[in-house]
Amino acid sequence: MEWTSAQLRSLVELTRRGTVTAVAKALGYTPGGVSQQIAALEKSTGMVLLRRVGRRVELTDAGMTLASHAERILATEAEAVEALERTRTEVSGTLRVGLFTTAAAEILPPALRRAREVHPGLTVRSRDMDVDDVYDAVAGGTVDLALGLDYPDVPIPRDPSLCVLPLARERFSLAVPAGAMPGRRTASLAQVREEGWILPSADSYYGRAVLTVCRRAGFEPRVLHEVTDTAATLALVETGVGVSLVTDLMLRLRASRLDVVALRETVERHIVVVFRSFAEHRPTVAALVDVLRSTAFDRTAAPPQPLPSRSAADPSAEADSRS
Template identity: 40%
Template sequence: MLRELHRRGTVTAAATALHYTASAVSQQLAQLERDVGAKLFERLGRRVQLTDLGVLLADHAEEILGSVERATLALEEASESISVRLTAGVWASVASGLLPTALTALAATHPGIEVRTRELAPEDTAGAVRDGALDLSFVIDYANYPMPWDPGLERAVIAVERLYAAVPAGAVPAASVTLPELADHPWILPGSRSHFGHAARLACQSSGFEPRINHEVEEQSTALAMVAAGLGVTLVSDLGLALRPPGIDVVALGDALTRTVSVAYRTRSARRSALHLVIDAVRTAAAEKGLGAHEPMVLP
């Protein structure tokens, strides 16, 4: 919490990054100050600022947290059997499309590995890994919009998905459609600040038009339900097809769009065998669905 306060500047921002309430963070920081026996913070209006001693301790925070992680790794390596709990950041289509198969297979071969999940927006998961709130997370890179990358993280490619047009039943009679052919339809997309929403807008703009967005919704299942009701069109990925309700036609895109699904983890966690067993299980589940990543991803 001290590290995040130093990094982000406010208790509220630190609490948001760590998924705690601001009051919980304030209480823990006050306890830290009592434990240290020195003044670490001072109030400037509504803001909390680190004192010189607070900055000094914050400078050691990364080393302290790294030591804890290295100690955890040493214990795992010394143990004859793998027994560990990992927390993964997921979103809906990964949680429903890959994890049931992957975690069932993992439990059969390595019952000591417990994987807990936390659903976050795809654009937030990598930051939560970097900040230590998660051990690993699923991240997305669209072919036309790769995600900015943190040098303290590594990634393992899991799957390559295609994107399709999801349209009301009968709205597009052809077997495939191009994005310009959908220009006159109303669209249903997430906000432009979301990774998917921004990538979809870029794809439309590259095809020569600005999508007319009648409904801005964040959940893929909600967007698909609205498509089924005849309210517009959207894009859906291979894993998202599992969320498709009746009343929707899924049409191939003539101008193929793809996205890469990867697992992000901290560089200092790279030797954790439990982490790689989880990655292997998810990668196998993706391959069984025909979504295997045949080529290594080229990072921007």
């Protein structure tokens, strides 16, 4: 029997995600491409690995058996890459990095500049993804490491196969329409309980974190606009249709004419780097993690500051980006 890593990874991802469409999104393939990988694997093994159940697919007994071995095969391949890297006298090779948009705009660029200076043999290929998907992407081997977020109020479940290291801690402030709270430097969440809110879906970790802290303050936020995109959120606050929570990095994604008021409550998010535990001593991973930790701290150490006001029509305003 012969198979490729891509075929095995497609099979493993099906056990995690349940649909060909979800696997395609996770691996950066088309749904047809995933189906072709599985079909080739079935031809190689001479076994039926999938069966369709309504709109979903599920693995047959043979598929489940091969998937369990496939995880070990892929892990062994990754360990072999790590062992080969350790035989080199300098850090060199290619790393696949997953990241959410704030990280793509503010954290990765200075890290890449620094990495080129100290590790010219290191090549980084990055991939933008939903921030809630980065943990699964690392666990599944889609990327070698990823930049992600964690919320103390709604911690993301820890996979024992993953190592999660903090890069920076950000405290949330209130973003309110300009002039809505004149002269006020601090406010509690309860003081905006009657306002309309602009928040991501309650199914997201960020949305759940905000719901949690609002409930702790004694109210249920009245969500008028369910928005994932950070720049769109800032634009909506700017037009006066609601309030939201922001961090310093989020504010940098779009210069907006709004007011930022410090929260009396401590509401935080942690920027983290995620990689598989057995890759901790892989030279390329260790090198990029070191660079990320130093440059991310430099980038986020300053307290949150609002950007100079700029109208939404300003042509120099940056493009919208997801949080």
